[in-house]
Amino acid sequence: MNDLTTTQMRKIIHVDMDAFYASVEQRDNPQFRGLPLAVGGSAARGVVAAASYEARAFGVHSAMPSVTAKRKCPDLIFVPPRFDVYKVVSQQIREIFAEYTSLIEPLSLDEAYLDVTVNLKGMEIATEIALEIRTKIKQVTGLNASAGISYNKFLAKIASDLNKPNGQAVITPKKGPGFVEGLPVKKFHGVGPATAERMRKYGIETGLDLKSKSLIFLQEHFGKSGPYFYGIARGIDERQVNPDRIRKSVGAEDTFVEDIDDLECATAELKPLAEKVWRCCEAQGVSGKTVTVKIKYSDFTQVTRSRTGILPFTNMADILDAASGLLATVYPFKRSVRLLGVTLSSMTNDQPPDANEEQPQLDLNLQQ
Numbered sequence: 001m002n003d004l005t006t007t008q009m010r011k012i013i014h015v016d017m018d019a020f021y022a023s024v025e026q027r028d029n030p031q032f033r034g035l036p037l038a039v040g041g042s043a044a045r046g047v048v049a050a051a052s053y054e055a056r057a058f059g060v061h062s063a064m065p066s067v068t069a070k071r072k073c074p075d076l077i078f079v080p081p082r083f084d085v086y087k088v089v090s091q092q093i094r095e096i097f098a099e100y101t102s103l104i105e106p107l108s109l110d111e112a113y114l115d116v117t118v119n120l121k122g123m124e125i126a127t128e129i130a131l132e133i134r135t136k137i138k139q140v141t142g143l144n145a146s147a148g149i150s151y152n153k154f155l156a157k158i159a160s161d162l163n164k165p166n167g168q169a170v171i172t173p174k175k176g177p178g179f180v181e182g183l184p185v186k187k188f189h190g191v192g193p194a195t196a197e198r199m200r201k202y203g204i205e206t207g208l209d210l211k212s213k214s215l216i217f218l219q220e221h222f223g224k225s226g227p228y229f230y231g232i233a234r235g236i237d238e239r240q241v242n243p244d245r246i247r248k249s250v251g252a253e254d255t256f257v258e259d260i261d262d263l264e265c266a267t268a269e270l271k272p273l274a275e276k277v278w279r280c281c282e283a284q285g286v287s288g289k290t291v292t293v294k295i296k297y298s299d300f301t302q303v304t305r306s307r308t309g310i311l312p313f314t315n316m317a318d319i320l321d322a323a324s325g326l327l328a329t330v331y332p333f334k335r336s337v338r339l340l341g342v343t344l345s346s347m348t349n350d351q352p353p354d355a356n357e358e359q360p361q362l363d364l365n366l367q368q
């Protein structure tokens with residue numbers, strides 16, 4: 001049996017709660033039901049962490065600055081997040097998953113991959129498992145979930161979006177490769193806005209365009225992600241559902257259209273990266289104590305600089321300050337800067353620290 005056959009025989013479910021934080025708030029505050037609601041701060045620098053479907057109808061979505069959201073929807077109700085409550089609900093849904101399989105990989109509080117190829121109930125049909133799980137989630141929590149069922153993680157995640165909210169969809173091994181061809185690459189998990197823009201410059205807008213590129217081309221232009229992109233363009237994704245996955249870090253990076261020489265310009269590029277990292281942390285209810293800046297030069301050599309604080313970061317501005325300080329330590333640049341990255345690690349989410357977690361890096365650790 002070759003690898004491809006093995007992959008095609010797996011049964012993976014991606015379960016994703018619908019408008020999770022917002023739905024919890026509407027569940028617990030009946031006066032907000034049926035109204036446009038955003039979870040997040042309404043202050044000048046606030047960001048929407050989650051939007052109810054009523055708010056989405058006005059174009060409000062998560063990661064949107066609260067001021068913009070308020071402009072799009074003047075009646076928008078802002079509710080501060082209650083992560084303690086979301087964590088309790090998250091635990092309830094994980095207990096339901098655990099009735100079916102021990103191969104559960106949470107992506108965030110409201111999303112997880114389940115490998116049900118061999119499951120604890122001896123059920124043959126993954127769509128039936130998904131339906132049962134969604135029904136139980138509704139009974140126990142009062143909330144709606146959507147699910148995607150397929151033979152790998154990449155396609156299961158795409159499928160969970162197809163019949164949202166409160167629906168599920170299957171992508172079969174026969175349909176998988178053709179399905180990917182027709183999708184815009186910017187919808188692919190693992191292709192962020194910056195990558196999508198770079199792909200567009202190479203004429204890659206759909207799965208079919210991506211499929212037309214060689215492995216060598218993709219490795220040359222997208223580095224370590226190249227083989228992943230090559231696979232998913234063909235509906236192939238070998239990644240296992242990893243139940244021990246602990247989010248070790250949250251990072252963002254960007255390759256510039258033109259290389260940068262001066263410190264001021266380079267520092268300005270750190271801001272969108274720090275913002276992206278912090279929004280991701282907020283959305284997942286986590287933070288970290290270590291900031292790392294990665295600098296890749298025009299000759300493709302790179303250095304990283306890290307700093308670890310005593311407490312986890314609590315806002316974007318402090319992450320940006322730390323990152324800017326680290327960048328300044330490598331100025332003047334030995335060559336023009338081609339790429340910058342900002343990563344937060346030594347993560348915590350109020351859970352007891354994991355015994356396996358890596359030790360924080362030393363202050364100003366330099367890795368070539």
Ligand SMILES: [Mg+2]
Nearest residue numbers: 016017018110
């Ligand atoms: Mg969700």
